[in-house]
Amino acid sequence: MINVTATPALPLGDDALILSHRLGEWAGHAPVLEEEVALANIALDLLGQARVLLSLAGDEDELAYLREERQFRNLQLVEQPNGDFAHTIARQLYFSTYQELLFEHLAAGESELAPLAGKAVKEVAYHRDHAEQWTIRLGDGTDESHTRMQRALDTLWGFTGEMFEPVDGLEAVSWATLHDAWTTRVTAILGQATLTIPEGPQRGAWTAGAGRQGIHTEPFGRLLAEMQHLHRSHPGATW
Amino acid sequence: MTTPRPTEGTATAGETTTRPTDWPLWEVFVRSRRGLSHTHAGSLHAPDAEMALRNARDLYTRRSEGVSIWVVPSTQVTASSPDEKDSFFEPAGDKPYRHPTFYEIPDGVHHL
Numbered sequence: 001m002i003n004v005t006a007t008p009a010l011p012l013g014d015d016a017l018i019l020s021h022r023l024g025e026w027a028g029h030a031p032v033l034e035e036e037v038a039l040a041n042i043a044l045d046l047l048g049q050a051r052v053l054l055s056l057a058g059d060e061d062e063l064a065y066l067r068e069e070r071q072f073r074n075l076q077l078v079e080q081p082n083g084d085f086a087h088t089i090a091r092q093l094y095f096s097t098y099q100e101l102l103f104e105h106l107a108a109g110e111s112e113l114a115p116l117a118g119k120a121v122k123e124v125a126y127h128r129d130h131a132e133q134w135t136i137r138l139g140d141g142t143d144e145s146h147t148r149m150q151r152a153l154d155t156l157w158g159f160t161g162e163m164f165e166p167v168d169g170l171e172a173v174s175w176a177t178l179h180d181a182w183t184t185r186v187t188a189i190l191g192q193a194t195l196t197i198p199e200g201p202q203r204g205a206w207t208a209g210a211g212r213q214g215i216h217t218e219p220f221g222r223l224l225a226e227m228q229h230l231h232r233s234h235p236g237a238t239w
Numbered sequence: 240m241t242t243p244r245p246t247e248g249t250a251t252a253g254e255t256t257t258r259p260t261d262w263p264l265w266e267v268f269v270r271s272r273r274g275l276s277h278t279h280a281g282s283l284h285a286p287d288a289e290m291a292l293r294n295a296r297d298l299y300t301r302r303s304e305g306v307s308i309w310v311v312p313s314t315q316v317t318a319s320s321p322d323e324k325d326s327f328f329e330p331a332g333d334k335p336y337r338h339p340t341f342y343e344i345p346d347g348v349h350h351l
Contacts, residue, residue: 033284037298129293133289
């Protein structure tokens with residue numbers, strides 16, 4: 001049985017952990033070496049955040065490697081597969097913009113999350129900038145890159161609504177204000193990139209809105225299997 | 240209707256249309272701390288100057304090596320020719336009076 005303290009650090013830590021793992025999947029596959037290093041840097045920043053946050057909720061290794069799928073509280077957005085490079089950038093743009101706004105708010109507060117948020121917000125600002133720079137270049141690039149970037153934004157749009165659902169323990173956050181600020185920023189960047197902000201519901205017909213309750217999408221099981229199999233096969237192994 | 244989502248396993252598909260070698264080469268100069276001058280750190284590929292600066296940040300300053308970065312298109316660097324080495328550099332070799340070896344360097348001045 002894994003001891004888990006009820007704290008908002010758990011869902012936020014799961015976001016960072018799972019997105020870190022997804023970005024790590026680019027190692028050896030990124031379009032160019034320079035970009036591979038950039039994605040790995042972002043992944044490592046997120047892993048560092050995850051370690052601090054999960055340690056507030058319990059034992060970081062137990063939480064990462066021994067929980068079942070239904071016990072993870074991350075957003076469904078961050079577990080979505082990397083897809084092509086445009087999908088990865090769209091996921092980064094949506095999530096980093098959200099994370100920066102949320103951490104800015106938390107950093108100004110008094111909660112146990114304030115110190116971590118204050119440190120992480122500088123990292124996240126860079127993640128958001130990285131995603132914005134690529135969004136602009138892909139959107140305002142060739143016909144092919146524009147088409148792919150728009151397709152990625154449209155595909156992931158249905159997972160963005162969940163970000164603004166209230167999180168237990170973060171009652172001081174005004175989620176509607178956060179949502180407005182997020183929409184303003186993303187709209188501005190997409191305009192600069194000659195892309196169109198997707199229309200339609202920000203949640204899927206049956207899946208979205210449930211990651212925080214432990215309901216995840218199909219690709220998440222395979223991600224967990226890869227992330228956890230070593231620890232489960234060789235408990236306590238060291239090198 | 241299910242929610243569309245990106246498929247797995249396409250990470251390497253379709254990436255072959257743009258070769259990274261299409262991107263220009265940039266020379267990176269890093270100032271390691273205030274008071275020192277920028278020093279050549281290496282080179283990298285990037286589509287434009289802004290991205291070159293970001294790539295340089297990730298490649299050359301991730302272990303706190305710098306406080307400032309310059310990137311310069313490699314094509315803008317005019318280099319001396321190895322063939323002209325003798326006429327360029329040798330005449331300075333036997334002129335020790337050009338070296339400021341006759342001054343006492345005060346304690347605490349490290350980067351003179």
